[in-house]
Amino acid sequence: MTNKQRILDRFLSYVKIDTQSDPGSDSTPSTKKQWALANLLVDELREMGMQDVNIDEHAYVMATLPANVAHKVPVIGFVSHFDTTPDFSGKNVNPQIIENYDGGDIILNKEKNITLSPEYFEDLAQYKGQTIITTDGTTLLGADDKAGIAEIMTAMQYLLDNPQIEHGEIKICFTPDEEIGRGAHKFDVQKFGAEWAYTMDGSQIGELEYENFNAASAVVKVTGKSVHPGYAKDNMINSLYIAQDFISSLPRLETPEHTEGRQGFFHLSNMKGDVEESELHYIIRDHDKKHFEARKKMILDLGEEICTQYERDCVHIEIKDQYSNMKEKVEPVKHIVDLAEKAMKAVGVKPIIKPIRGGTDGAQLSYMGLPCPNIFAGGHNFHGKYEYVPVESMQKAAEVIVKLAQLTSDQYK
Known part of the structure; x- marks a missing residue:
């Protein structure tokens, strides 16, 4: 003893x-x-x-x-x-x-x-x-x-x-x-x-x-266009709203507070921004390798889809693997x-x-x-x-x- x-x-x-x-x-x-x-x-x-x-x-x-x-x-x-x-x-x-x-x-x-x-x-x-x-x-x-x-x-x-x-x-x-x-x-x-x-x-x-989890980080950078709000009609593009669309488009129940055991998640850990530019920091986690790769692809595909919706190159994503x-x-x-x-x-x-x-x-x-x-x-x-x-x-x-x-x-x- x-x-x-x-x-x-x-x-x-x-x-x-x-x-x-x-x-x-x-x-x-x-x-x-x-x-x-x-x-x-x-x-x-x-x-x-x-x-x-x-x-x-x-x-x-x-x-x-x-x-x-x-x-x-x-x-x-x-x-x-x-x-x-x-x-x-x-x-x-x-x-x-x-x-x-x-x-x-x-x-x-x-x-x-x-x-x-x-x-x-x-x-x-x-x-x-x-x-x-x-x-x-x-x-x-x-x-x-x-x-x-x-x-x-x-x-x-x-x-x-x-x-x-x-x-x-x-x-x-x-x-x-x-x-x-x-x-x-x-x-x-x-x-x-x-x-x-x-x-x-x-x-x-x-x-x-x-x-343990397969793990990756994702940094999502969103660019907008800032003009005087009094003359913004058809000119301003607010990056904060685009970022909001991105956040709400990911599965809401696949987050840390709704998952357990071997269930993976997307976790929005930090965000900052203004009209001109916003930045979202995510961590991506999953025990299953195939599901993990699918999660990374979902993030990238979502960025491309939002760019298509806004008809401009407004979302840039960098994903880095952390551990396996x-x-x-x-x-x-x-x-x-x-x-x-x-x-x-x-x-x-x-x-x-x-x-x-x-x-x-x-x-x-x-x-x-x-x-x-x-x-x-x-x-x-x-x-x-x-x-x-x-x-x-x-x-x-x-x-x-x-x-x-x-x-x-x-x-x-």
């Missing part, structure tokens, strides 16, 4: 460091402040006795736990990211610790009347009696993915402290910029040297995922998922195998030659003030890592 206080202390020290990434930056990491946690992790890894601890010029932290068995065992890895989302403040995080949670409402911020309630967030009720870490209602918490880092660090320390637990060589890596889709962009898979790995970046306890469904790369080595499932059951966790309605570093890494399913880190309500994580879920995640190391060794005896 991993030490509860040790994993709690680690997690609290990590979340108090602001590591918010910035999609507007071209550097890696995208923000200088991510270096603070990256360098701290390097120091901690060396102090605990990990080998080959290094950090590269882009803040990727890698380390090795040598094998303690004579027989040949595949090298496995564990990966988490240390940046937090740009969507919500990660500065001056002030975690609240709720011991022996009573199952009722948790007051996050009395002054601002912010409450974390199981009536709205139903998953909260299942953690009655446990230790819950929440925000103070003014920032996110950072369990995505500092919980994963705390779990990997705690598991490595446990294996170092308990050499009687047999395992092969284990690689770990902590990455920047996952939240802006660039966590794997400068990941050196060859240097990492693992045959397969697991991202510790899922949500509630038990999650095990090896399917890892299922294609993981299914041929499905035994790595089976091992994770077996490890969960061995430590008393019921596996919840489901598709990710999003993406992880593991999706990109799988296409870079490192098959990489995703395991729960334990947090809920990521990217906002209602984020929380039960300490017991983090403990179980660390135990899954330890058990995975042991089972992999046992399987290859």
Whole structure:
């Protein structure tokens, strides 16, 4: 059993460091402040006795736990990211610790009347009696993915402290910029040297995922013609109205708030404009590759149709693929998922195998030659003030890592 206080202390020290990434930056990491946690992790890894601890010029932290068995065992890895989302403040995080949670409402911020309630967030009720870490209602918490880092660090320390637990060589890596889709962009898979790995970046306890969205972004630029409104008849072309036509022509129920499971969507994430020019930013998501390609085609066809309606070249669309469904790369080595499932059951966790309605570093890494399913880190309500994580879920995640190391060794005896 991993030490509860040790994993709690680690997690609290990590979340108090602001590591918010910035999609507007071209550097890696995208923000200088991510270096603070990256360098701290390097120091901690060396102090605990990990080998080959290094950090590269882009803040990727890698380390090795040598094998303690004579027989040949595949090298496995564990990966988490240390940046937090740009969507919500990660500065001056002030975690609240709720011991022996009573199952009722948790007051996050009395002054601002912010409450974390199981009536709205139903998953909260299942953690009655446990230790819950929440925000103070003014920032996110950072369990995505500092919980994963705390779990990997705690598991490595446990294996170092308990050499009687047999395992092969284990690689770990902590990455920047996952939240802006660039966590794997400068990941050196060859240097990492693992045959397969697991991202510790899922949500509630038990999650095990090896399917994710195919993803693309679309920027729709609409041009109009601005003239004095007093003399606009037959001359003005208002780009805002054309943009409105574009938005309303896409399937209204195929949006995030109306879809679940493997259902894909179009998501209008941002818009700006005036009479002369408008710009729409969409993300396109679908688990099914054929449906995904059809969605991209629908966007392009709609642009052409609207240009025809207005009898002018008024809509320009740029679509960029972002990542692909890892299922294609993981299914041929499905035994790595089976091992994770077996490890969960061995430590008393019921596996919840489901598709990710999003993406992880593991999706990109799988296409870079490192098959990489995703395991729960334990947090809920990521990217906002209602984020929380039960300490017991983090403990179980660390135990899954330890058990995975042991089972992999046992399987290859």
